[in-house]
Amino acid sequence: MRRIRVRVQGLVQGVGFRPFVCGLAGEYGVAGFVGNDSGGVFIEAEGLRAALDGFLAALRHQAPPLAMVERVTVEAAEPIGEAGFRIVRSEGGAARQALVAPDTATCADCLAELADPACRRYRHPFTNCTNCGPRFTIVTGVPYDRHTTTMAGFALCAACEREYHDPRDRRFHAQPVCCPACGPALRMLGADGLPVPGDPITTAAAWLRQGRILAIKGLGGYHLGVLAGHARAVAALRARKRREDRPFAVMAPDLTAAGALVHLEPEAERLLTGVRRPIVLAPRRADAPVAEAVAPGSRDLGVMLPYTPLHHLLADRLARPFVLTSGNLSDEPVVFEDGDALRRLSAVADGFLLHDRPIHVRADDSLVRVFRGRELPIRRSRGYVPAPVTVPWPFPRPVLACGAELKNTFCVAEGVQAFPSHHIGDLENYETLRSFTDGIDHFCRLFGVRPAVLAHDLHPEYLSTKYALDRHDIDLVGVQHHHAHIASCLADNGYGGPVIGVAFDGLGYGEDGTLWGGELLIADLAGFHRAGHLEPVPMPGGTAAIRQPWRMAAAYLDRIYGDAVPELPIVRRDRWAAAVALARTGVNSPLTSSAGRLFDAVSAVAGVRDVVSYEGQAAAELEARVDPAEPGAYPARLSDGLVIMGSDLVRGAAEDVLSGVPVERVAARFHNGLAAATVLAVRALRERTGLRTVALSGGVFQNMVLLERMVSGLEQDGMRVLVHSRVPPGDGGISLGQAVVAAARDRSADARQRIPD
Structure with missing residues (x-):
């Protein structure tokens, strides 16, 4: 008999990993226990050598669908003659290294329950399990447990409590688990904030069919919805939102309906139906049943499929495509708090479809294109964040990269993992700047990163640069905008260079004081030459x-x-x-x-x-x-x-x-x-x-x-x-480039000479 202590790091909390470990233990006849802590999952296992070898191999290669095993470390321990295998209480700790899962589209099992009149979660807008549902947008801290999510205020009913504590149930320790008896409640309000009687989904669908505009609370914030084929309603939404021409995204009820809107190649279909459910930008069909004002001046249309039970219920009842665009006014960040939504959107929306589960972090819908059968991100946010971008080169010291001014993201990085943030937006007003600074604080707490190096753009007037220059507790590294673009592409491909870099964009502050934007660089991670x-x-x-x-x-x-x-x-x-x-x-x-x-x-x-x-x-x-x-x-x-x-x-x-x-x-x-x-x-x-x-x-x-x-x-x-x-080729990818440049300079022999005190 042998006993081992195992540490599993990666995306292993909130994804059914502990029940998976319990099942493996039973399969291989292994005794011991498993639990969560701030570093990931810890295991002690006892059994015969062959059984432990099989157990460890399966641990690495047969993880649950949403899990991402980054590292498994094993050390020997003394056998104690333990019998049985159990799940132990989660532990806290100072060193936070556990990953937090992105929000994930409703799984097939939960959809089946949603449509089953015999199920107690029939038509429940918040059904979820360990294989799906909200994660990042509701997490307030780690370890990932119910009390560190915005579900903490919803006490489990007896039936949900049994599921939550049963390792054989797919809702075992699914932190947002709930049902109509104990979960969040959906309601419909008029523009005046007063309740509208009747079933909220039925009423919302009827109002949309009538050409009204609705504010709809999603996973990471509010959307504004209107029937996509209703030309007058789409025009009204543009006028009230003060969004003259920028294309709107459209939610289709299912893949067949999406295919009637745009031409879909296989990779686009995979992205539309996958767990991340981004908006996919694809060529619009000439006979697509949408108003021309949905995407004026564009051959393409951004289409997505329902990704929460609420969206599935609304799309099913409506049975036609509807616009679902960010719930904000022009140039403002998306609204995610209920009181703020009622104040800011009452002049835009005729009604509100909302619920009482708080959103902790706003997250816009992600947007992608397909290029040569591969995903090309345009905006990386809901469904992708906060999954890390793993790079081949270690960060000698923890890094915070502030990103660019437009389409801002920031990035925190440690070890070999970089965590680009959700889409923050253009840093042009107080609300967006507050989202930027609050987001940095949240990421640093969530991943236990205490940055020792801060990378920033060279432009002195960028608010992200000013934020960096106001920090006196950290080493600063200025990174030229277009070098950061090329470094971002290198990191995206796991290639250190040198390369010929072609950086084409709008504007970036050049080393000669002029505004660059059409650059040919000879570059690696640490430096570049403008050729x-x-x-x-x-x-x-x-x-x-x-x-x-x-x-x-x-x-x-x-x-x-x-x-x-x-x-x-x-x-x-x-x-x-x-x-x-x-x-x-x-x-x-x-x-x-x-x-x-x-x-x-x-x-x-x-x-x-x-x-x-x-x-x-x-x-x-x-x-x-x-x-x-x-x-x-x-x-x-x-x-x-x-x-x-x-x-x-x-x-x-x-x-x-x-x-x-x-x-x-x-x-x-x-x-x-x-x-x-x-x-x-x-x-x-x-x-x-x-x-x-x-x-x-x-x-x-x-x-x-x-x-x-x-x-x-x-x-x-x-x-x-x-x-x-x-990561996006645009400014949304800049923060990753800044982070890997800062790390490369840190690794250089004379790095400490180049980083100012």
Whole structure:
């Protein structure tokens, strides 16, 4: 007989791991016990050598569906002649290393109960078990037990108590377990906050069919819902929400209904029906039964399937697609507290479908695309967070990375695990900044991380940078924005470099004080060299040029034609002269090499979009107009200093517009030309450096047309191409890049010399 002490680390709490261990013990004839603590799962097991070997092998390789075993450590102990196997009480402790599970879509077993009139959980909007249900959004601390969740205030009834304590039941220690007798309650309120009589689901479905707007409490916050095919209701939602053009997401009742909205490839179907249930952005069908205003100016539509019992019940009763968009006003974070929702959304919603289970952490829906059969995250949040991104290189000291200003996430990292946060949003107001600082505190408590290094962007005016510079208890590391993008792609792929990095995005603060955004870098994790870039041009009016793409068109066209600018529709004399004067003098016109601003200029020249209501709109709508059958490409010169002349691409677009070429061909030739010019620049760098691996990162690579053209061209040139699959290529992935850069510098021999006191 032998006895061993086992420590299991990873995602092993709240996922049915202890009952799984009990079952294995019975199968292999092993005695002992299992329990949770702040480090994960601890086990003592006693039995014959062969039995213990089989037990350990199964422990590593046969874990429950939602578990993720990161590490199993074993040490010998003295046999004590123990009989039987039991689950012991959870223990606390100072060192918190246990992982917390993401929120998970309702499993098939719970759905079957939801639809079974003979089951006591029939049509119960909060049914769940160890294989599904809320996790991250309700967890207040670790170890993961009911008293450290927002379910602490709901006392279990006798029937749920029996299930909760029965290791043979799939609800054993499922912390959110409940039933109609003891769980949260659903209710329907009018815009005035007064109760609406009747069954809440039935009433909500009826109101949606009538064209009313509802605020619906989800897992990580409130949504605003409206019938997707009701044009007047969709228009009303846009007006009340003050969201002019940004596309809305649509919830379909099932996969068949989703397939009637968009064209789905196998990976998209897998993502839609998987446990994470993100919004999947896919090509919209021409006959999709949704109002045009759901996603104006876009060929794609964001579709998701129900992921909570409440959503399943509502979708089933409604039996048609409905818009489910973030419950907020324009530029504000999503509302997640009931009182706040009633105050902020009463002017938008005609009614509220809500419940009394508190949400501890707001979490927007995740958004993904599919590129070449692989997931490409656009927004990583509900369903994914807080699962770690494991990297091959250890963090010598715990790191906190503050991320970027737009589409912010932060990241805490320790050991070989990085924990990028849920989507925080744009750090432009007090509410979002508070969500950022509260989120950092929560993650550090949840994972027991006490950061010794703080990584931040170089831009002095970013609120995330100001937060970092106000911290005097920690070593600071400034990381250039585009280096962080490339490092994020390297970490995403587990590759340390060096690589040729292509970082195309909107804006980032450069080491020379100008605004970068179309960068060719030679980079590894620790450092980079700027080897080339897009042609720098002025931004007339500064940030006004981001909101008004015609200003970027003015800067480019003035550089090309000077005073002889042709009579393009975009050239309006009432506004043109002032913008050109700013560009020429440099007054309030910082230089930028931004790829995003180049897209803006071409979009304006082509007549697609000269003023935007959200960041990236002009580029997205230009992409949507591309004729995929057009093979032509505008040529762009490449200077000796590896500067890609974007003005050549704008000239090509302008001349085609003057010649009456359709906008679809103009958009295609621009995309093709930018991709071809960039591939030529990478080829030149390969010849200089011998590097044959390219990393593509930055928000512009959310553009599927450009990404496909780039990857195809580079692969035809014999290059290995790294793209994102675990974190977004946009600014939502910046924090991971900052974290791994800080760690790489920490590992360098002279790291402590470079980190200021």
